[in-house]
Amino acid sequence: MRLYEYEAKEILKARGINVPIGLLIPGHEQSTPIDSLVPAVAKVQTQRGRRQKLGGVVAVDSVTSALEIVQKMLGREIGGEQVHHVLLEQRIPFEEEYFLGVTYDSLARRPVAVFSDRGGVDIEEAAAFQPDRVHRLVINPCKKFRNYHACDWLCGLGFSGKRLRSLTDIVNRVVSMFFEYDAFLLEINPLARMADDNFVALDCHIDIDEDALSRAPLKHVENLSNRAEGTRRLTEFERRAREIDELDYRGVAGRVVECPGNLGLLIGGGGASLTIFDAVRDCGGRPANYCEIGGNPTVRKVKELTKLLVSQPNVEKLAVIMNVVSNTRADLVARGVIMGIREAGKDPCETIVVFRLPGSGEDECRKLLNYYGIPFSGRELPIDDAAALAVARCNKPVGNAEVSHGHFD
Amino acid sequence: MGILTDQNTTIVVQGITGREASILVKDSLDYGARILAGVTPGKGGQHVSGVMVYDSVRRAVQEHGVNASVISVPPLAVRDAAFEALESGIKLIVILTERVPRQDIVQILTSAEEEGARVIGPNSLGLLTPGVTKVGGLGGSVNNTRRSFTSGTVGVISRSGGMTCEVANLLTQNGIGQSTCVSIGGDPIVGLNFTELFRFFQDDPETEAVTIFCEPGGSMEEHFAAYYATQEHPKPVVAFVAGKFVDQMPGTRFGHAAVIVEGVRGSAQRKVEVMRKAGIHVADKLSEIPRLVKTVLNHGNVH
Numbered sequence: 001m002r003l004y005e006y007e008a009k010e011i012l013k014a015r016g017i018n019v020p021i022g023l024l025i026p027g028h029e030q031s032t033p034i035d036s037l038v039p040a041v042a043k044v045q046t047q048r049g050r051r052q053k054l055g056g057v058v059a060v061d062s063v064t065s066a067l068e069i070v071q072k073m074l075g076r077e078i079g080g081e082q083v084h085h086v087l088l089e090q091r092i093p094f095e096e097e098y099f100l101g102v103t104y105d106s107l108a109r110r111p112v113a114v115f116s117d118r119g120g121v122d123i124e125e126a127a128a129f130q131p132d133r134v135h136r137l138v139i140n141p142c143k144k145f146r147n148y149h150a151c152d153w154l155c156g157l158g159f160s161g162k163r164l165r166s167l168t169d170i171v172n173r174v175v176s177m178f179f180e181y182d183a184f185l186l187e188i189n190p191l192a193r194m195a196d197d198n199f200v201a202l203d204c205h206i207d208i209d210e211d212a213l214s215r216a217p218l219k220h221v222e223n224l225s226n227r228a229e230g231t232r233r234l235t236e237f238e239r240r241a242r243e244i245d246e247l248d249y250r251g252v253a254g255r256v257v258e259c260p261g262n263l264g265l266l267i268g269g270g271g272a273s274l275t276i277f278d279a280v281r282d283c284g285g286r287p288a289n290y291c292e293i294g295g296n297p298t299v300r301k302v303k304e305l306t307k308l309l310v311s312q313p314n315v316e317k318l319a320v321i322m323n324v325v326s327n328t329r330a331d332l333v334a335r336g337v338i339m340g341i342r343e344a345g346k347d348p349c350e351t352i353v354v355f356r357l358p359g360s361g362e363d364e365c366r367k368l369l370n371y372y373g374i375p376f377s378g379r380e381l382p383i384d385d386a387a388a389l390a391v392a393r394c395n396k397p398v399g400n401a402e403v404s405h406g407h408f409d
Numbered sequence: 410m411g412i413l414t415d416q417n418t419t420i421v422v423q424g425i426t427g428r429e430a431s432i433l434v435k436d437s438l439d440y441g442a443r444i445l446a447g448v449t450p451g452k453g454g455q456h457v458s459g460v461m462v463y464d465s466v467r468r469a470v471q472e473h474g475v476n477a478s479v480i481s482v483p484p485l486a487v488r489d490a491a492f493e494a495l496e497s498g499i500k501l502i503v504i505l506t507e508r509v510p511r512q513d514i515v516q517i518l519t520s521a522e523e524e525g526a527r528v529i530g531p532n533s534l535g536l537l538t539p540g541v542t543k544v545g546g547l548g549g550s551v552n553n554t555r556r557s558f559t560s561g562t563v564g565v566i567s568r569s570g571g572m573t574c575e576v577a578n579l580l581t582q583n584g585i586g587q588s589t590c591v592s593i594g595g596d597p598i599v600g601l602n603f604t605e606l607f608r609f610f611q612d613d614p615e616t617e618a619v620t621i622f623c624e625p626g627g628s629m630e631e632h633f634a635a636y637y638a639t640q641e642h643p644k645p646v647v648a649f650v651a652g653k654f655v656d657q658m659p660g661t662r663f664g665h666a667a668v669i670v671e672g673v674r675g676s677a678q679r680k681v682e683v684m685r686k687a688g689i690h691v692a693d694k695l696s697e698i699p700r701l702v703k704t705v706l707n708h709g710n711v712h
Contacts, residue, residue, distance in 0.1 A: 271569020274652035
């Protein structure tokens with residue numbers, strides 16, 4: 001979960017790392033007179049990267065132009081994201097831009113600090129084309145990170161004197177923050193060196209591990225739990241699916257993405273959902289949604305999700321396909337599916353084009369489906385064939401004799 | 410005999426009195442797994458499916474000398490549970506719990522490396538050597554487990570727990586048995602990965618080929634492909650990459666540092682390309698796996 005720049009900078013400031021004097025608008029207009037800030041930079045507070053390239057960072061030289069630019073920015077969309085706040089910051093003259101970050105290397109399975117003297121917006125290109133200008137330090141997460149670890153590393157990169165002492169201090173503080181806040185990404189870019197060899201963090205990006213939110217010292221940060229994630233806003237349909245998933249902590253019946261097709265998909269678990277969605281598209285199907293169910297969700301969650309899926313105006317049919325399940329109970333899923341379709345005012349037998357759910361509870365599941373006249377498919381029907389069957393039946397009336405299992409063997 | 414486990418694998422279940430764990434204990438015992446003890450602090454002296462519960466791992470080890478642990482405790486309790494197992498000298502730890510903070514995982518993995526212990530997971534369903542034992546929840550009930558997994562010569566490694574069972578079932582349906590099946594865990598940072606597990610399979614006399622189930626994200630497949638390409642006579646590998654549609658969806662933007670450390674995150678299509686280039690057989694569809702496996706079993710690594 002990404003913090004806004006102004007939130008990240010509050011944390012840096014509290015940890016003794018210099019940030020430019022700034023003003024968050026709207027909110028704190030009284031605290032700092034704008035004329036004390038100019039010449040300044042107006043920066044939209046958005047969650048996604050590349051705001052500079054999208055016109056979200058503008059230099060302003062007078063109070064009038066600052067106010068004008070800020071008013072233009074507020075309420076605008078930058079990269080599909082609504083701008084609610086603008087950070088107006090003093091423009092700081094500097095000599096050089098560095099990059100400092102801490103993240104996890106998932107292959108080495110260790111935290112790693114990254115430093116480059118090629119900071120700024122093109123750091124990724126620098127990393128790709130001048131790898132010798134990007135330096136890494138693998139951190140032992142079981143030992144306390146100490147000043148001398150940072151000092152020895154930076155010394156090896158050629159720093160000395162006051163610059164070495166200032167940077168050592170910053171690296172040490174940043175690494176401690178990374179762990180204390182359970183960040184999985186903490187980067188200062190650019191970290192600007194001023195003429196007096198002091199450093200200022202001009203921008204900061206902190207991503208907190210959502211699985212550690214409950215213990216991160218972020219009590220003062222507002223709206224933490226319902227912050228938008230990823231690169232696109234949830235649709236109304238997706239938002240309702242998420243509410244269903246949050247009805248109960250047991251199992252997953254969510255992670256829904258809306259798509260423009262006519263075939264509703266109730267699919268799971270995670271890896272199988274990826275496989276099934278590909279398979280449906282490969283044989284010309286048009287999914288109305290992506291979703292993941294698994295971890296033995298309650299009947300109620302499955303019922304509500306099914307009802308939501310088949311109530312979409314464009315959805316004609318529903319395919320229920322899962323991998324061979326170990327802990328999810330096939331019969332409980334079936335019960336939820338049938339109840340959901342009926343509550344949506346539809347006929348389960350007409351709506352379900354394929355029901356492939358082998359594994360725990362499959363015998364009870366088969367009985368339940370048979371009672372409603374719905375054919376049950378088990379482990380003998382491969383996932384790809386189940387997807388093909390669903391697509392064929394979605395485009396033809398259910399029960400058509402031409403479409404049989406044998407056709408796809 | 411498969412990898413990492415054999416008939417001498419003896420298991421302690423940490424968090425044994427939990428809802429999921431108690432089902433797993435019964436299913437595993439029915440399948441023949443040697444679960445000798447469980448641990449839940451404060452519940453020492455109770456029994457779960459006839460298995461004695463202890464207050465600490467050290468006491469369970471003293472009494473029963475177990476050599477593997479299954480961890481099924483709440484996410485923020487996993488770190489302590491794993492350290493407790495490591496300090497009690499256990500060398501194989503399977504973490505089933507989802508949503509464990511990354512910081513905790515890297516601490517566990519660093520410590521395990523120092524102790525010479527192996528960790529599978531987190532967010533794993535465990536591993537299973539058909540007809541011998543299982544460590545974790547793969548397969549669920551004994552009936553389902555016996556229907557899905559059969560003994561044979563193909564190793565299975567999967568980033569998805571559910572698909573570990575599905576791939577084994579697909580092989581079984583086509584008359585191909587498995588040596589050991591491993592669900593490595595679905596998180597960005599996990600213990601044993603494709604490369605490390607492949608090396609175990611390479612050294613296992615009973616494994617003739619390996620099947621791997623891959624997903625978009627991370628660089629585990631790319632890393633494995635690079636390793637595989639350098640090997641002189643590697644056993645044949647048949648791979649499948651799910652989630653090709655994800656390449657066409659608006660992606661998540663990662664921070665610069667993540668890109669610098671790991672390079673551009675692997676799209677499904679790129680993973681397919683680099684693995685093919687390395688000599689790994691990649692199935693375009695899941696259901697092609699059995700045919701490709703039969704081909705490599707009969708003719709070896711012919712390209």
